[in-house]
Amino acid sequence: MxxxxxxxxxxxxxxxxxxxxxxxxxxxxxxxxxxxxxxxxxxxxxxxxxxxxxxxxxxxxxxxxxxxxxxxxxxxxxxxxxxxxxxxxxxxxxxxxxxxxxxxxxxxxxxxxxxECLSGLMAQGATSFPSPVNYGSTWEPELIRKAGDVIRRQMRQLGTHQGLAPVCDVARDARWGRIEETIGEDPYLVGTMVTGYVKGLQGDDMKEGVIATLKHFVGYSFSEGGRNFAPVHVGKRELMDLFFIPFEMAVKEGKCLSLMNGYHEFDGEGPGASYWLLTEVLR
Structure with missing residues (x-):
């Protein structure tokens, strides 16, 4: 047969x-x-x-x-x-x-x-790294790549294929309740560090790699009143100059294989329903 x-x-x-x-x-x-x-x-x-x-x-x-x-x-x-x-x-x-x-x-x-694996595989006995806001303070993308590699090997040992990290959100409002998950306020710094993380987590050969997931696409950290899930009020120019950059770097330089859209909305439309964001820009 x-x-x-x-x-x-x-x-x-x-x-x-x-x-x-x-x-x-x-x-x-x-x-x-x-x-x-x-x-x-x-x-x-x-x-x-x-x-x-x-x-x-x-x-x-x-x-x-x-x-x-x-x-x-x-x-x-x-x-x-x-x-x-x-x-x-x-x-x-x-x-x-x-x-x-x-x-x-x-x-x-x-x-x-x-x-989940933002600062290490979130499982019993796994290695725990500092929160990502500390990643940005190292200014060492190679160090973050090595951390991603440790996480990759531990996840593979458990039969896990995908990690829900890294966070590509740019920190622009200290009131936001997930600020410790971000790498910093500078889009280039964030992009450089998350690219290092992606390379470590996915490895050189995806037969031994773990799929990295960029999140939360896009502008999620700039929500109204710093509240999680709240609407985001930002113009297209600022969105593209500031919040798109880390995602673009991680996709083009890190070859990241997956992405999670944010839970917010722009003018009543969620990113997961946006043809412009998901098709015209992302794809």
Whole structure:
């Protein structure tokens, strides 16, 4: 029996993607856009859906994990970061999930596992670095690249594919509640440091790398009143001269592979719905 093109690692990536997408149903495509927040249950030795706090009704406890393992799933959110997880037990469990997806789902598409890693992999026993506002104070992008490399190796050991870092937001309002996640107020400094981080996290060969995620596109740190999620009031010229620069540097020089849009809005339109931002500028 001839092996499908998408399963042949010797074929070019674009050919494999075209072949795979052509075989997928609408439901399977939607499921690839789905992520489940999982937590390790030490008593059962397996992953279970996490309920995101008593004040947030997510119905997470009613999620049928077996359904997703049979039908397909795009991502697993923070399997090691929701609660303390023994690294060995967690890695074994994640590998078990991957095995079931490959063997039991119709197309055998493995899942992407992502974790927070802004100042080190946010998991039990992982190396913890200073907050990113200290990265900028070093003026040493090579040092930050080395930190990213340490984070990369620890994430790979756990079977993690994507890291939700670095933060490319330029610090222009000290009232903003996430200021410690930023690298500084100068766009060139921020761009230089995040590029170093991206190079460390992704490595020289993506077969051994972790996908870096630039965030939060774009202007997120310049919100009204310094409040998280609040609208951003900024002109296009200032946006492009100040806030685009770190993202541009990390994409063009660091070859970053993913990006997260911000949760704010410009004149009532969120970045995730902006054709101008995501298509005309980014793509």
């Amino acid at each position: 001839t092996q499908p093109v998408y399963k042949d690692p010797a074929k070019p990536a674009d050919e494999r993607v075209k072949d795979l997408v052509g075989r997928m149903t609408v439901q399977e495509k939607i499921l690839q856009l789905t992520s489940i927040w999982l937590s390790f249950d030490p008593e059962k030795g397996e992953m279970a859906p996490t309920i995101m706090g008593d004040d947030l009704d997510t119905n997470a406890g009613k999620v049928d994990i077996d359904y997703y393992l049979r039908a397909g799933l795009g991502q697993i959110t923070r399997a090691f970061g929701s609660r303390p997880v023994d690294p060995v037990a967690g890695a074994i469990t994640v590998n078990r999930i991957q095995k079931r997806l490959v063997e039991e789902s119709r197309l055998g598409i493995p899942v992407i596992c992502h974790e």
